[in-house]
Amino acid sequence: MLTIGKLSRTAGVKVPTIRYYEEIGLLPEAERSAGNQRLYGTATMDRLTFIRHARELGFTLEAIRDLLSLSDTPDQSCAAADQIAKAQLVAVRDRLARLRALEIELERMIAQCAHGTIADCRVIEVLGNHDLCGHAHNASDHPSL
Amino acid sequence: MLTIGKLSRTAGVKVPTIRYYEEIGLLPEAERSAGNQRLYGTATMDRLTFIRHARELGFTLEAIRDLLSLSDTPDQSCAAADQIAKAQLVAVRDRLARLRALEIELERMIAQCAHGTIADCRVIEVLGNHDLCGHAHNASDHPSL
DNA sequence: TCTAATGTCTCTAGCAACTAGAGGTTCAAG
DNA sequence: CTTGAACCTCTAGTTGCTAGAGACATTAGA
Numbered sequence: 001m002l003t004i005g006k007l008s009r010t011a012g013v014k015v016p017t018i019r020y021y022e023e024i025g026l027l028p029e030a031e032r033s034a035g036n037q038r039l040y041g042t043a044t045m046d047r048l049t050f051i052r053h054a055r056e057l058g059f060t061l062e063a064i065r066d067l068l069s070l071s072d073t074p075d076q077s078c079a080a081a082d083q084i085a086k087a088q089l090v091a092v093r094d095r096l097a098r099l100r101a102l103e104i105e106l107e108r109m110i111a112q113c114a115h116g117t118i119a120d121c122r123v124i125e126v127l128g129n130h131d132l133c134g135h136a137h138n139a140s141d142h143p144s145l
Numbered sequence: 146m147l148t149i150g151k152l153s154r155t156a157g158v159k160v161p162t163i164r165y166y167e168e169i170g171l172l173p174e175a176e177r178s179a180g181n182q183r184l185y186g187t188a189t190m191d192r193l194t195f196i197r198h199a200r201e202l203g204f205t206l207e208a209i210r211d212l213l214s215l216s217d218t219p220d221q222s223c224a225a226a227d228q229i230a231k232a233q234l235v236a237v238r239d240r241l242a243r244l245r246a247l248e249i250e251l252e253r254m255i256a257q258c259a260h261g262t263i264a265d266c267r268v269i270e271v272l273g274n275h276d277l278c279g280h281a282h283n284a285s286d287h288p289s290l
Numbered sequence: 291t292c293t294a295a296t297g298t299c300t301c302t303a304g305c306a307a308c309t310a311g312a313g314g315t316t317c318a319a320g
Numbered sequence: 321c322t323t324g325a326a327c328c329t330c331t332a333g334t335t336g337c338t339a340g341a342g343a344c345a346t347t348a349g350a
């Protein structure tokens with residue numbers, strides 16, 4: 001049985017984060033020692049590793065909750081999990097496209113900086129003047145980047 | 146003079162967001178009408194447009210605060226603004242690299258989904274088993290993606 | 291066996307960057 | 321003059337944690 005600290009180091013997830021996951025129901029309530037400290041077995045260890053990997057891949061905790069409930073009932077179709085991953089891929093490609101545009105814009109801004117005074121600095125100017133922007137962006141263009 | 150609603154539509158920033166920006170000091174306190182409603186001139190309009198563009202480019206509100214304080218004193222060197230933009234570019238490229246790795250991983254997961262039952266679904270498996278992951282990731286690998 | 295250090299407990303509050311809603315006031319059009 | 325949209329302030333919620341206070345548990349060394 002692992003203490004929360006050992007679980008933390010083994011899974012690469014911080015201690016308060018583990019407690020947080022328990023609080024929101026992503027992890028089951030842990031067993032307790034005689035002195036009320038949390039104790040974990042390998043099942044929770046695996047579950048936590050699953051969560052960490054999913055987080056690293058950009059899944060929200062809600063998506064992870066769905067994936068976990070799927071894997072808790074493994075006899076059904078894979079289609080739902082597949083669906084979640086595909087939605088995730090769409091979101092990732094969306095973010096990628098926006099970030100690439102952003103990279104180009106920043107490169108342009110920096111290239112145009114003449115190292116004079118701010119009065120003629122394009123970094124400021126580009127941000128203040130839409131006409132200089134170089135790419136089209138509209139109001140609904142940045143939900144969370 | 147614009148009301149907050151007109152400013153909102155013109156600048157493409159939602160009404161509560163404008164009030165929020167005022168509250169945290171990004172926008173100056175607005176003039177008020179006889180009936181206590183906010184009124185804006187073109188100066189605030191420009192400032193708000195600046196903020197929106199900077200947000201769309203991924204600058205944090207803190208970075209924007211810095212940029213605004215720079216542009217409020219335009220007789221100094223451009224270097225500071227340049228510096229902020231460059232730091233931003235580094236962060237953007239970082240996010241890009243991670244997102245590209247993530248895209249590849251998701252593509253691989255989806256390609257491997259055999260459309261069977263979850264018991265042998267790779268989407269679940271890949272997330273639970275580090276060995277199948279295909280790329281190296283360590284614990285300090287995802288500050289905000 | 292005692293003690294000191296480290297680990298753990300619960301609880302509250304905070305972060306970014308907003309968004310949503312309640313309950314009330316003001317303004318503009320018909 | 322009335323109606324309805326737009327505005328006001330205030331509080332609380334969102335996501336995914338992180339930080340700190342103050343108290344209890346455990347463990348390693350003297």
